[in-house]
Amino acid sequence: MAHVADDAGSSVLSIQGEQQQQETGYVRASEEDVDLYVDRVSDEVLACRERGRHLFPTIRQAGIHFTDVDGDGLLIRRLTCTCCQLAVKVEKWEGARLRGRTRFARVASNLEYRTGTDGQVYLAPTGRGHMTARQIGDSVASKALAGQSIAALRKAAVKAAAETKEAAESTAPSPAKPASTTSAAARPAAAKAAAKKPARKAPARGTRTRRAKSAS
Template sequence: MAENVTELPKSIQGEQQQDTGYVRASDEDVDLYVDRVSDEVLACRERGRHLFPTIRQAGIHFTEVDDDGLFVRRLTCTCCELAVKVEKWEGRRRGGRTRFQRVASSLEYREGPDGQVYLSPTGRGRMTPRQIGDSVASKALAGQSLAALRKAAKGQDGTTRRRAKKAPAEPAAVDAG
């Protein structure tokens, strides 16, 4: 006899995660990650992308030819130095000139000299740039009271903003000549 097990309805986010396999990392996991990586890695994570040199900056040099006859170009992120962009290029002769076209691009991550890695530990969920930024900001403001931050944001005596609102706008000077 089969057991009747009723499944609870899932939230919209739960349904999306079931379909995509996307699970968001917890704030605690993000904080632990932020504590152990370098400022350069945090810059790339908070920005949500790596800084790779352009062709004009680095030139275009191929490191190998793959099994399909495509030229392979590798670029290292100039910020974190842990991400390597692997581009595959195809060269064709058209008329009297050769044209190159990038046909594929992927990212590889390597381990830093001190064992540092860019990616978060597996099984912890995906860390978004917003979560990284939130964690960095929370750590930078740790120990400060919300009241003190509000007071500092409003000005020393808290009236700067109010005075600016009450001051009448001066009419613009018109040159009659």
């Protein structure tokens, strides 16, 4: 039998939103219950839980096909999560003729959770409170890091940061070399010497003519 959940109830809440829900009587699951849940479900279920949403194909990817009609005449479309395979999104569509064109619109949707072939279920046992995506991520991380000391993790993180910095510096382009100070200082002296050198005067007019006459 499929369990039904509303889309809004499966969305990820911020830390502030989680606190507000607690203040209004919304109970979160305990760490022990979350750890037990993480131990018994598949990696695909944990991926959807930690992500905080399911992965449903788009219309372009899956096409659009209707599998039923409800009592109000709405067309029913079902999509299965491509990750956990346990969540089914049930969409209700209606069609209308507008200005000579038939338009379709999704008017409602909800989630149904089914039992897997191996008996696995997505939802946690009732009465244990609500499990948030943050709680699931914390539990998965704690199990992955079990047995490692905080001091050792900090040391490894500092070492990784130093190696990353060293690698970045080794691949960075070297700075351009400054211009030679000798050549820069020589330029004003050369310019000053060129200014002092007298310009060569052109010969006066008629000089060549007088010399030619005297030679004759």
